[in-house]
Amino acid sequence: MTASDDRSGAGRGGLNRPRDDTAPLLSLRGVTVRLPKGADRGFALQDVDLDLAGGEILCVVGESGSGKSLTATAILGLLPAPRVRLERGAICFEGEDLAAVSPARMRAIRGARIGMIFQEPMTALNPLMRIGRQIEEVLEEHAREMRREDRQARVQALLQEVGIPDPPQAARAWPHELSGGQRQRAMIAMALALEPRLLIADEPTTALDVTTQARILALIKDIQRRRGTGVLFITHDFGVVAEIADRVAVMQTGRIVETGPAGQVLNAPQHPYTRALVAAVPPLRPPARGPATFGPPVLAVQGLEKTYRSGGMFGRRRIVHAVRGVDFTLRQGETLGIVGESGSGKSTVARMLVHLLPADSGRIALEGTEIRGMARGAFRPLTRRIQMVFQDPFASLNPRRRAGDLIAQGPAIHGLPVAEARARAAEMLALVGLDPASAGRFPHEFSGGQRQRIGLARALAMQPAVLVADEPVSALDVSVQAQVLRLLADLKQRFSLSLVFITHDLRVAAQVCDRILVMHRGEVVEAGETGPLFAAPQHPYTQSLLASVPGRGWVPPAGEG
C-alpha cells in the first residue's frame, strides 16, 4: 500500500511527462473495482498492480470472468458507471494519474495517447462509414490543425503501414467489404493514427482464423518494435502469450496471481493456478499412439457435395461451393478430426452427416445404410445411431427445459417409456460427471462446461454408434476444455464410440484425433494419421496452418494433473 501511495504521488507531481526510461509507461497500483450488489463476487478487480514499460508487450492472461478485460476498461476510464466504479487505486500513465483526471482530459488521452483494438472488428467499426473516413475522423478529433490533404495522406500511410494491400482501395471500402483480418488491420491503423505510446489490445485475434491471427500478431509485434509502443495485450490463449509476450500477468477472479517474464511464467510457473492453466494447454505434439485397432467402418462418405446459391432473379447470383468431393471412412472406435478455418466447409459436412442439411450429391453410408437423400421421416429412427454435440453450450440447450427433460426427450421420442427415459437421464448425468439430482435445474443454472456435459449426455442418451462433435470445446475456458476432452476420451473408450471431431484448434486436434482431414475452401487438401500429419505435413495449406499455430515452439510443461 505504501508503495502505491508513493507512485501516485510522484505521478501527480510530474505533469510534464518525464521521458525517463526507468519509469514505466503505465503503472497500476492497488486498482480495485467493486461490483454492484448481487453480482457473483464483491470485487471485479482487487488490488491490481501492473507495470508496463515503453516498447514492451505485457500479456494479461486469464479465463473468462477473471477481470482481464475490465482492467483495460478501467485504464481507459470506460467502466460502466455508475454501477461499476473505480473504488481506489492509481493508474499512472506518462506521469498522470488517470484515476484522477477530468473526463475531458481523459477523452484527450484516449485515442491520442492510448490506442485501442477490440476483439470484434466488425462491431468496433461503424458499418455506415468508409474505412478511410473512419481513420480520418480520429485525426479530426485529436489533431484539428491538420489540413485535409495531410490527413488523407496520413490515412494512406497508416493503411500501408498495417499491411493492407491496395490502401487507396481499402480507404474507399465499407467495413463489410473487407475480410476479418483486413478489418482488424484497419482497426489497428485507426489505433495508431495519433502515434499513441500505449496500445491496449483486448483479444484482438480471438475472432480471427489461425493464419490471419499469425499475421496480425506479427504486425502488432512489428509495430511495437518499430515505434517503441507499449502494448497491453489481453488474451485467454496461452499460445498467443507464448507467441508475443515479453512479460505476463496472470489474473484469476479479479486478482493478479503471478507476473513475470514470459519465459518464466510459461515454462516454470510458480502459482498453482498458473500451473494448472499451463498444464491444461494441449501440446501441439500428438501423443504416441499404439498400432491402430479399430473395428469395421461405421460411416463411409463418398463424393459429398454442397453448393449454396444466393441472389434472386435480379441480383448478382453467387454460387458458393461449401463442400466439394469429400470422402472419408470412419471405423468403429476411431476419432476422425476435420480441421480447417472458418468457411472451409467443416461444419457443413457435420450437419450433412446428421441430416440437418441436405447434401447435393454423394453418399453417406451409416452402418451400411445409405442415408443421403433419405426422407426426414425415414431417417428419424436412424437418429438413434448418429448424434451431434454442438459448439455453443449456451445456445444448444433449450432455456425453458430442465436438464433431465433435455436428456430424456431423445429416448422418449424413440418410444422409451417416460419413467425409463428419466432413469436413463439420471444415469447419463452421472456418467458425464454431474449430480443426477441436478436434473430438475434449468440450463442457465449451470456453468458453460456443465452445459456442454449436458449436451454430451443428451447425445449419449440415444446410445449412438457415431458422435459428431462440432467444435465441442471451442467456447470453453482452457481448464474446462481439458476436463471435457478427458470426459470425451473416457466415454469414447467405454462405449467404443466412433467420433467425428470438428475443430479449428490444431492443439486440440493433435490430442484427440486418430486421423485428420484438413479442409480448405470446401475440399479435403490432406488426410492422414495424426502423428505423421503433424510431423510432416505434405500440402502447403496444412504446412501454413501448422506454422500459424501461436506458440508452436513452446511445449507446455506437464502439470502434476
Next chain:
Amino acid sequence: MSPAVRAYLRSPAGMIGLLLLLAVLGAALSAGWLFPRDPLSLAGRPLQWPGQNPRLPLGTDNLGRDIASFIFHGARVSLLIGLAASAVAVGIGVLVGAVAGFYGGWVDDLLMRITEAFQTVPNFILLLVLVAVFGSELSVITVAIGLVGWTAPCRLVRAEFLSLRNREFVLAARGLGMRDARLILGEVLPNALPPVIVYASVVMAVAILLESALAFLGLSDPNIASWGNMIGAGRSVLRAEWYVSAIPGLAILVTVLAFSLVGQGLNDALNPRMQVAA
C-alpha cells in the same frame, strides 16, 4: 418464474395497470350482485344528471336506463370481447406466423402474401364489411374483431420463429428425431411467446376500442349492455347531456389504459434487456 414476477412488481406502469384492471374486473364480477336488474330495462325518468337521484348515482340515459348498472354490466362485455377477440387474433396469428417462420420458403411466401392482403385493407373497413355480411351478434363481432387483428401478432411470431428455428437447441432437438409439430410447439413456440404475450394486451385494448366504435355507429349488437352502445345512444344528446357519452367513454379509457400499462409491465418483466435500464 419468480424473477419475472418480481420484475413485474417493480414496474410502476405494470402495477398501476394491474390495479386498474383489477378494478374493471371487480366491476364485471360484482355487476350481477350490485345491479341484479337487467341494465337494459327502464330504471327511472330519462336524462337524470349524476347525483340528482341518490338511487341512480350516475344518472340515467335518454332511454331511462341506469348508467351505473350499464357501466358495471358493460365491463363484462368489454372484458369478454377483449379476451375472446384477442384469443382469436393471437390464435390465428401464432398458427400462421409459426408455420410461415418455421418452414420458410414458398410456404412463408404464400402465407405472408395472404397476411399482406389483410394488412392492406384498413382494419375498421374490413370489420364493417364482416359485420355487414354476417350480422351483428356479439359472437360474430368478437370473431370479426379477431379476424381483422391477427396480422400483427402473426408477423411478430414469424419474426421470432425465423430467428429461433436455426438456433442450436432447435437443431439439437431435430437431431434427436423430433417431429415438426413437436419442434414447433415444444421447442420454438415457448421461446417465441414472451413478446406475443406483451402484444396480446395491446390487441385486447384495440379489440375493446373496435367494438366501441362499431357500437357508436349503431352496428354492434343492440341487445347487450356495451359501453359503445351507451356512447352511441348518448350521441343524440351530446351537447346538453354530455355525461351519457362521457361516463362510458371514461370507462373505456380506463380499461384500455389498464391493458396498455399491463402490457408495458409485462414487457419490463419478460424482456430482460429492458430490465437493465430500469
